[in-house]
Amino acid sequence: MSMVHPGMAQSGVAQSGIERADIAFEVNGAAVRVSVPPVRRLSQVLRDELRLTGTKVGCDAGDCGACTVLVDGDPVCACLVPAASVTGASVTTVEGLANGRLSALQASFLDHGAAQCGICTPGLLVAATALLERNPTPSEAETQDALGGVLCRCTGYRKIVAAVMQASRHMNGIDLRQPDVGHAVGASPIRLDGVPKVNGTEKFGGDSFPVDALSVLVVRSPHYHAGFAFGDLDAWVEAHPGIAGVFTAADIPGKNCFGVIGPFADQPALAEGFVRLRGEAVALVAGEREAILDLDLTDFPISWTELPHVLQPREAKADGAALIHQHRPANLLTSGYVERGDPEEALAGAAATVSGAIETSFVEHAYIEPEAGYAYMDGDTLVVVACTQAPYMDRDDTAKVLGLPVDKVRIVPTATGGGFGSKLDVSLQPLIGLVAMKTGRPAALAYTRNESMMSTTKRHPAEMKATIGADAEGRITGMVFEGDFNTGAYASWGPTVANRVPVHASGPYATPNYRATGYAIHT
Template sequence: MPDSAPRLGFELNGCRVEVGSAPITRLSAVLRDELGLVGTKVGCDAGDCGACTVLLDGDPVCSCLIAVGQVRGRTVTSIEGLPDASPSAAALQRAFLKHGAAQCGICTPGMLGAATALLDREPRPTEAQVMDAIGGVLCRCTGYRKIVEAVLEAGGGPARETVASPVAGAAVGTRVERLDGRRKIDGSEIFGADEVPADALAVRAIRSPHHRARFRFGDLDGFVASHPGIVRVFTADDVPGDNCYGVIGPFADQPVFAVGEARFRGEAVAAVAGEPEALAALNLGDFPVTWEELPPLVDVDAALDEAAPKLHDGRPGNILTRGRVVRGDLEAGFAAAEVEVEGRFETGFVEHAYIEPEAGFARRVGDRIEIQACTQAPYMDRDDVARILGLPVEAVRIIPTAVGGGFGSKLDLSVQPFIALAAWHLHRPVRMVYSRVESIMTTTKRHPARMRVRIGAARDGRLTAMDFSGDFNTGAYASWGPTVANRVPVHASGPYFIPHYRALTRAVHTNLVPAGAFRGFGVPQAAVAQEQLFDELADKLGIDRLDFRIRNALGPGVPTVTGQVFEAGVGIRACLEALRPRRDAAHAEARAFNAAATGPLRRGVGFAGMWYGCGNTSLPNPSTMRLGLRPDGRLTLHQGAVDIGQGSNTVVTQICADALGAPLELFDLVSSDTDLTPDCGKTSASRQTFVSGKAAFLAGQALRRAILREANAGEDARLIFGDGRIAVEERGHARILSLVDLPVDARGYVLSVEETFDPPTSPLDENGQGEPYAVFGYGAHLAEVEVDIALGTVKVLKLTAAHDVGRAINPTLLEGQIEGGAAQGLGLALMEEFFPGKGENLHDYLIPTVGDMPPVTSILIEDASPIGPFGAKGIGEQALIPTAPAILNAIYDATGARITRVPATPDRVRAAIRALSAEEDSDA
């Protein structure tokens, strides 16, 4: 806009501001792009997620739906100004920290804005008022319960006790507030779209509108010449290295740009780089590309047909890979069974639906490329980008931002190849931010599964045999399909002893969006099948469903289906037993309710068990930590485990502090950066607390030994850290180690250590026998539901979740992971299913809101792992797995109708109830 144009004025965070943007510009864009207040987050630009909520004259509004012209002369308050604008805000921020109400933090500014408006008009709100006030803001991480509790505390409700600065050696096991929490609640945290060089160009991808199509380009040079501000078009011809990349080396098949044929709707065929204003105004419909739509393969049966076209050369029948675990004699096992059950189960695509769309920028620095973006796997990104650009890995630097939710999809590359390629060729910084539609259309999903299961048991309730087969729709490219195909057979038994077992899986290519990693790597789908059938088997045997599971549960010295034996740290029986008191009470309450019911509502209770191997399946899985002691006595932890909201920044530091014997407050973090931190591996598979935490434990112990050597003291000596000195106390005597007198290394440390931990595993043989994981986590969930048998609607009233975490390093963060995982499990059970080409927004694709989530009671079981740091195991993936089958079993308990295809939407529940009624009428 010309400088002579009238400027628009309003009050922002207590100050008068004038802006030059056009009056129709979104307020969110003005706050972020013109005024630099990036604490206001943008998740959808459609008013669906509420992340951009600000206060307008004290009322919460979605700033993406407000034109800046509408705020002329009015008062706007963003997250940066909340504490000065309202006394409620400071109390809210404090309560959010205490309760762990901010996990990834991308929704937190919106939540705080909405909650501040509530407390300003209603200082002592009820829980219902809190839920109503924040109901327009979506959160994918927390499960909402800690947010609700935090708002209630700020309004005078029950207070949460935390430990701000635990004494040396007492950090583990305490409710330490997140070390990165302050940045999340004051709006200063930097996410992928928040920090951009002023001269950065922008990039937009040209994507296939068809599930499968040939294409050809027209006059690309002419297109650039005829569009001022457009700098260049990139295609596969411009990739200097390998056009294909992938998360698993042998299956690296996904191209940066498709060549000749696009294999799924949304696949990139080109990218346009230009000035941001020009690119924002560009009509991509004018891009010179011609499409020839081809018949797509959109289901597994069609893809497996011998006459079907092969989507990938060298893969017979479009089968990407197979998984196999076989133990014992299956025929003999079923011959010994006196009771059998079998069933077919189906799940669909599930969208990750994190609130932060993919974003980042890249810049060329001499002969190196630097990328700052949201990612779960910086070293994997580095290696793939180096491959794409034809560079040595040392020439690529990945600087992860805060990640606004990941859950697996941000293990795969998204914006990184496009911005790296453009920045490399153009010698200018380049940024890219996915729209919500682009994010949902193109990023990986949870694998749809078709499973067939048969289980047998003896009359005494002992399991004798299980036969599982599953086909997983892996979409157009591999992504993490091999991991899912290999992990599911190990886990499909559940945490139970089954002497005769066969599990066979296939990951199958189709012309749909790639399916990849999503919290559980296929295990939640298998649990939907196995845990429902275990209920059926118990009922046929006339055995209490909980007792049936406990009778068959794994324990110390009992082999798993891969023949692995753990002598300790097997806490599944304790988890199941922990549910018994609430199970018994809930059953009694449900029976009383149903006996008195005169309307269509019926209540039921269900539960399910789970187990999950922490880390990669039978593969190397190392993490490395560096710890340095500075002359001033402070400690620097080079912590490369990306925190995507789960709390690794805090938990790993707690572990390291206690291993060293130093106060937590002395630690400074150097967060993940491939130039500054060692490789801590990807943030996935519940591995960071266990694997990176153990590396931090070893580093803490190593630095302690180094200090004791300098002081010539024994292992039992006590360290007391001070400014520039450490007092080493031993047998009543103290010696002072003067740090300022010690030589300093190149990093500025007087002492420095680096330690690596790689969990001990072994390869699986041709029958899947071996030791795939060093540690399993265990858990069991209890769901209480209310079903409207006339409408088919299901409301979850309460969840009780027992998890064997080995050692609760930080109980508050563990509870947050359990509650957040349970929310995603509830979505899987009742509402979430993505249909490629439809519902590519957060209005049509439903995820649980605060109104959908019931209270969650977490029970932390500590059956210590002999290998984990202080006995700890992972929790992130585990928390999701048993929720859906527990809810489905509760629906059956309430109605007698079994749901074999999830989600259990009202039409499916109603159809199952009607089918049951018809069957009963026929029998009569």
């Protein structure tokens, strides 16, 4: 059952044991003073204390550059800068680039379509601003060098580079008007959400957390396959000031199971007694923001019993392999099959045949914005505000897990900083929804980069083999294809992959004799 600290659910800011310092500096031309731990990241100070959410956080490791700001005119990754080090300095964020108007650079970004999802755009604009202040007409090589520390997953960089190089052409701004009715064909309008994406006002999943929201931490499995048991959760909560409660699978009021394809749904929102993947969620810790920021989970009362695991389809389908789901023999989730004509006869009579085997690794979708959002109760309706590619699927799965009618769950999509298919499945929606329901407080959660990479959907690793035959003129006469697709511990999009690959494996070529089989195998 839930472990809720009496008197904490409506408490004020928790008392933190971390020493604080008064730090004075300038942001976008205005003097500010904050009282924070000296080693608090500048990115957190800007976003959480000053509410300048135009500065984005993608990795907290200096890898993505989304948090780039100017400190005394020089671009730095704000996630790597301790707050104390900017004492007396001048900091410029995307909100301060043009004092409420559009700079020539921002106008050029709009004109070139250089802002797509928009999560990297503030970092790129800030880095480019530093370049243009030194060199108003940079070469392509100079531009690429200046922007090399900021990653983008949408554009391919060409439009961004062109926008920076041609910024000086936009000193008089840009025409933001849409084409007149009847004149849209052939026009090149500014994207409807372009302005907020270049001036830092667009709200992504982590940009509008309520100030009174409980922060949520997810306790995750460090093992691929393990049993677990909780210790004294009540005592642990009592020993940690500022913690409002711990929630486990026992607190879930609905069906603890979700999945994007209903008949195959098999994934618990919080694991029950054992885990099937490294990074699987087992418990939620909710508390005041400062208490959660300073929380060390090394003493969290959970014990693990590691169990054997298999990571490759060839191991999972071998005779005698333990079943990952008892109702799926040979660890086969499902298979897809397409057949036409007689491919064996066609291959036997072909003038030439070629055979090959291909292995692919899993692919991390690598969107710059990790999953983030908050949830709150509006009367008897649960509202979840989060980045997502699929609000209606989010609604249905969240309602099922939390035992609510679908008309009592409202999903409000924020701007989504990349997704590429991996933000179709639910992630944090039922988790923050559970905390909001149990505490009556808004609940907010932003995944770390590690959490995002270990717990969300990936492109399937594959082992594929094929033989293709052609006649003397080089026309394809037949093909046989077979592929094993590592669908992981849970179904997710495995049925789609297993069924769609056989449809597409022959490519765009007329193939009169064809057989293709795809297998989605649990690991």
